[in-house]
Amino acid sequence: MQKFDTKQLNDVVNEAYEKIKGDDGGNNADYIPFLAKVPSKLFGISVCLPDGEIVEAGDTDYVFGIESVSKVPTAILAMQQYGADTILQKIGADATGLPFNSIMAILLENDHPSTPLVNAGAITACSMVKPVGNSDGKWKSITDFLAGLCGSPLVLQDELYKSESATNFNNRSIAWLLKNYNRIYDDPDMSLDIYTRQCSMGVTARQLSICGGTIANRGVNPVTKKKVFDAELTSKIVAMIASVGFYEHTGDWIFTSGIPAKTGVGGGIVGVLPGVMGIAAFSPKLDGSGNSVRAQNAIKYITNKLGLNLFG
Ligand SMILES: NC(=O)CC[C@H](N)C(=O)O
Secondary structure: OOOOOHHHHHHHHHHHHHHHOOOOOOEOOOOOHHHHOOOOOOOEEEEEOOOOOEEEEEOOOOOEEOHHHHHHHHHHHHHHHHOHHHHHHHOOOOOOOOOOOOOHHHHHOOOOOOOOOOHHHHHHHHHHOOOOOOHHHHHHHHHHHHHHHHOOOOEEOHHHHHHHHOOOHHHHHHHHHHHHOOOOOOOHHHHHHHHHHHHOEEEOHHHHHHHHHHHHOOOEOOOOOOEOOOOOHHHHHHHHHHHHOOHHHHHHHHHHHOOOEEEOOOOEEEEEEOOOEEEEEEOOOEOOOOOEHHHHHHHHHHHHHHOOOOOO
């Protein structure tokens, strides 16, 4: 890994912010009505280094919907509770090459949810989270784990949760299709509700960068210094993120950015370079695959400018 000093990082983060804040491509997600109303101009970038130092620019305190970025914490939690091999058997670690909410992916993977980082696998992961059969207990496991990763508690965005619950018909089909294939390990409606709730958690770009920093720091939160998960799960979750973090555009993303990263339709993206940094960016306008335009450009700008790349 190329070394950089924090002054240089600070300059590059601010440069990225200034250059990219005027980019106006894309649109807010509107299939979840709440997300269509989030002010489009918001834009923040935050980097968390392994010593806990935070370097940031823009709207890093704004609380937005974590959405699919929440799939990463729950995947780690499920691996922590069951072991990585069980998650590989029961869910998988395969790229789908298809959109995040694809039903076709379940059929093509021969009845298999593929990976915990798409909707199907994430709903299955929620069904597996212990204590099975206990909705309140599962929710506590997930929210405690999220708080550990992010260094502070996240708060449910109630309006987002209601908006998403009222419109999540595709996800309901996924949950019951998985039930048909015995790939749901708890009540399907309850598992879907837990998934919908975790997607509706409010998070800031700073908290997301600390989450990335905890993964980059092999499970020890760089800010709170607390151990959140076992170090050997780092390579497993980073492999999953690298293979499917941008869904059908993951190859293009990793080719151009060099950093495994996971997106959410709330406009957040978290990237992880093990041993080097967690990086997050947030801005609501998305490209056609549901990935934030400004957040992508910001992270790419920073990794390319600093010569940071997982692969070479
Ligand atoms: N890509 C996303 O962020 C999608 C998450 C959203 N909650 C959904 O299930 O559709």
